[in-house]
Amino acid sequence: MSQIGNPMRRSLSRRQALKIMGGMAGMAALAACAPVPAPTGGAAESGAAAPAQTGGNMVVAHRKEYFVEMETLFADAVQEWGAANNYQIETTTVAAEAFEDFVAKLVAQVQAGEPPDLVYHVRLVQQLYSFGALEPVTDTVQQAEALYGEAPYGQRSTNLIDGEWYGIPYIMSGGGAYARRDWYEEAGIDPATLETYEQRRDAALEVSDPSQEKYGWGVTIAKSGDGRGFIEGVIQNWGGHYTDENMTEITFNSPETIAAVEWLAEIYTSDQFAPMIPPGILSWTDSSNNEAFLAGNIGYTHNAASVYAKAKADGNPIFEQTIHMPTAIGPLGQKLESGGGGQFNIPTGARQIDAAKQLALHLLTPEVFIPISLVSAGLFLPAYPGIDNLPEVQAAYEADPNLASMSAATKGDHPGSSWPAQPHPFFDAIAAQAIIEEMIAQVVNSGVSAADAVAQAASRMEQIAAEMGALEQ
Numbered sequence: 439m440s441q442i443g444n445p446m447r448r449s450l451s452r453r454q455a456l457k458i459m460g461g462m463a464g465m466a467a468l469a470a471c472a473p474v475p476a477p478t479g480g481a482a483e484s485g486a487a488a489p490a491q492t493g494g495n496m497v498v499a500h501r502k503e504y505f506v507e508m509e510t511l512f513a514d515a516v517q518e519w520g521a522a523n524n525y526q527i528e529t530t531t532v533a534a535e536a537f538e539d540f541v542a543k544l545v546a547q548v549q550a551g552e553p554p555d556l557v558y559h560v561r562l563v564q565q566l567y568s569f570g571a572l573e574p575v576t577d578t579v580q581q582a583e584a585l586y587g588e589a590p591y592g593q594r595s596t597n598l599i600d601g602e603w604y605g606i607p608y609i610m611s612g613g614g615a616y617a618r619r620d621w622y623e624e625a626g627i628d629p630a631t632l633e634t635y636e637q638r639r640d641a642a643l644e645v646s647d648p649s650q651e652k653y654g655w656g657v658t659i660a661k662s663g664d665g666r667g668f669i670e671g672v673i674q675n676w677g678g679h680y681t682d683e684n685m686t687e688i689t690f691n692s693p694e695t696i697a698a699v700e701w702l703a704e705i706y707t708s709d710q711f712a713p714m715i716p717p718g719i720l721s722w723t724d725s726s727n728n729e730a731f732l733a734g735n736i737g738y739t740h741n742a743a744s745v746y747a748k749a750k751a752d753g754n755p756i757f758e759q760t761i762h763m764p765t766a767i768g769p770l771g772q773k774l775e776s777g778g779g780g781q782f783n784i785p786t787g788a789r790q791i792d793a794a795k796q797l798a799l800h801l802l803t804p805e806v807f808i809p810i811s812l813v814s815a816g817l818f819l820p821a822y823p824g825i826d827n828l829p830e831v832q833a834a835y836e837a838d839p840n841l842a843s844m845s846a847a848t849k850g851d852h853p854g855s856s857w858p859a860q861p862h863p864f865f866d867a868i869a870a871q872a873i874i875e876e877m878i879a880q881v882v883n884s885g886v887s888a889a890d891a892v893a894q895a896a897s898r899m900e901q902i903a904a905e906m907g908a909l910e911q
Contacts, residue, residue, distance in 0.1 A: 493524040496790045497554040498797070499544075501780065502531040504725055505744035507751055508817055511810045512558065519800045525793060532559070541870070544785060545569045553785035556794040560780040563596050563605045565870075568863040572604040573784040578795045579603040582802055586822030591851040592777025593821055596861050605781030606798045612743035612816030612844030615763040618756070621645040621652065621737040635675065635766050639705060642738045646714040653716035656736025659702060659882070661875040662724045668740045669874050673698040674857055675768025680865060680899060683858040686910045688903060691896035697769075699888040703881045720882065732756060743816030743844060750815045762816075762840040765847055774857065775850025779821055804828060816844040864908035873898050 498516050503509050513529040520527035533540040541562055547553040548571045566572050579597075583589060589597075589607040597605030615638070622629045625645045632638045642654030658665045673679070678695030681688055705711050706720065716736055718726075727739045732754055739745065749757035765775045782798040784791055800806060804825055811818045812834055819841075820826040826845070835842035856865045868874070877895040880886040886894075903909050 494526070494790060494793065496520065496525050496527045496556070496793060496797075498527055498529050498556045498558075498794075499532045499554040500529065500558040501540075501560060502533060503744065503817070504728060504742060505747045505751070505814070505817060508744075508747070508810070508814055511813060515801055515806055515810065516797065519797055523793070523796075525790075530554070532557070541565050541569075541866075545571050548786050551787055553788055555784070555788045555790040556797055557783045557785060558608060558780060559783065560611060561596055561778065562866060563781065563783065564599075564861050564863045565866040566783065566785075567599055567604050571786050573786055573788065573791060574602045574604060575606050575782075575784055575795065575798075576603040578606050578798060581799060582606060582822065586802065586824035588823070589821055590777045590779075590823075590849060592848065592854070593779055593781065595853050596778075597781055605783050606795075606802075607821040608780050608782050608798070608802065609811075609817075610777060610779040610819040610821050610845070610848035612746075612762075612819050612841070612848065613741060614765060614844065614847055615738065615740055616731065616745060617739075617761050617763055618645075618737040618759055619761045620759040621654070629761050629763060632763065633767055635672065635701075635768050638738065638763075638766060639711070643711055643714045645737050648713050651735050652737065653730075653735060654714040654737045655705065655711070656716060656719070656727050656730050656739035658719050658722040658727055659706065659875065659878045660720055660722050661872045661879075662722065664724050664727060664739075664741055665722075665875055666869060666872070669702065669878055670855055671740075671766075671774070672702055672768065673874070674774055675766070675770050675772075676701070677770045679857055679859075680855075680868060681859050681903075681909070684910060685859045685862065685864070685908065688896055688900050688909075690899055691893050696888050696892050699878065699881060699892055702878060703888060706882045720879075743814065746840065747813075747815035747817050751813070760840065762843045764843060765850075773850075774852045775847050776852045776854040777848045777850050778854060779819075779848065816841055819845050819848055862908065864903060864906055867902050867906065868899060871898070871902070 500509065500512050509531060516527055516529055532543070540559065544553065544557065544566065563572070579589070590610065592610070593607035597603055597607060617629050619629060622641065622645055627641050627644065632641050639655070644654070646652055646654035657668055659669055673695055676694045676698035678690065678692055678698050680690050706715060716730060727736065727741055728745045728748065730736045731739050731741070731745050732749055734756060746757070746760060746762070748754070749760060765773050767773055784794050788794060802822075807820070807825060808828065808830055811820060811831070820831060825831065835845060853860055855869065856862060873895050877891045880891040880894070881888055
């Protein structure tokens with residue numbers, strides 16, 4: 439088994455933990471909590487997966503989706519397993535984004551000795567591990583990989599920490615850039631030729647017609663998962679990054695980052711690009727671009743596959759006119775493709791550890807996973823090559839080039855937010871405090887210069903790094 443993973447150099451103190459969760463919100467959640475109870479059960483102590491005892495009560499928490507049908511499919515699969523194994527299972531949804539309260543609440547539940555037994559979420563493993571909030575699940579991952587092959591880089595770099603797995607790879611998340619093929623073709627533009635950020639920006643302007651409520655650029659920079667992901671992608675594609683590779687210094691305040699922020703700000707503030715900007719875009723939430731795209735008002739957006747899945751599920755004619763575009767390239771000249779996805783976690787102190795492991799393995803079986811994956815239209819892509827290469831999955835890729843494109847983009851080896859460093863709780867702290875979204879808002883809404891806004895953001899990052907002891911000395 440490959441040992442690509444994350445070497446966590448230190449755990450966090452209580453004070454450092456509060457800092458990473460964004461200050462007062464995390465403090466309020468933890469202040470009333472009892473000390474962390476010791477894990478119970480032989481499997482937790484030995485790391486060996488034991489057969490699940492039949493019968494009992496369980497709680498399964500799963501990430502809130504922007505395509506609600508996926509929540510129902512997931513919960514139904516959990517309940518079917520529970521009924522077959524005599525478990526009464528309560529399923530509950532939890533907040534989706536890093537700047538929301540999922541981590542704070544789960545840590546509080548662990549501290550109070552009342553965590554769920556199994557959690558499905560996307561990333562955030564580094565934070566939860568740093569709080570001592572996760573049980574190791576190496577034995578279960580080994581079983582899954584023995585059945586379905588080695589999990590991809592994006593899962594290993596997030597979930598494999600100091601030689602132990604703390605998340606069971608579940609899905610790869612399709613997403614990225616989506617465009618209206620018909621809008622571009624009407625303007626005489628082949629979307630396949632739009633490889634760079636600048637080409638896509640200019641094409642979005644060309645296909646816009648505000649008099650017809652057709653806005654070419656439906657990409658938000660507001661505080662949201664979509665907004666942060668796009669801002670971060672632009673900064674990295676211009677050559678900016680939070681730290682150096684070995685996490686010895688904050689490198690965010692650089693000419694490359696400033697140039698990226700200036701490029702972004704011009705889109706949302708200049709008269710030249712005003713015709714392609716839909717009204718209210720600076721206050722959009724994660725669901726706003728979905729709604730605008732599905733309503734036929736925007737021609738290009740960055741989003742999870744939920745926008746594509748919802749169009750398919752509803753029989754929206756826009757589905758047939760939607761194209762998933764390959765990862766864009768910036769001045770850096772590299773295609774920075776991340777293999778992000780979701781995982782199962784077992785919180786520290788969970789009462790049904792063995793059953794949770796068996797449930798996770800059940801949800802990975804092809805007869806359970808593939809029907810959910812195919813309905814998801816890219817939202818739940820396979821995380822293991824043994825499932826990805828099954829004939830029914832490959833047939834789906836052949837029938838829908840957008841699915842194939844989304845799948846290909848998840849197989850990259852770009853570490854994501856932390857680039858060029860490996861994932862670490864420090865980068866989750868930046869996301870939790872919405873630093874880069876607030877930085878862009880200063881420039882676009884308040885007229886602060888890009889250089890000053892970047893410097894202020896870098897200063898905030900330095901304060902967090904010092905508080906966490908995140909940088910190598």
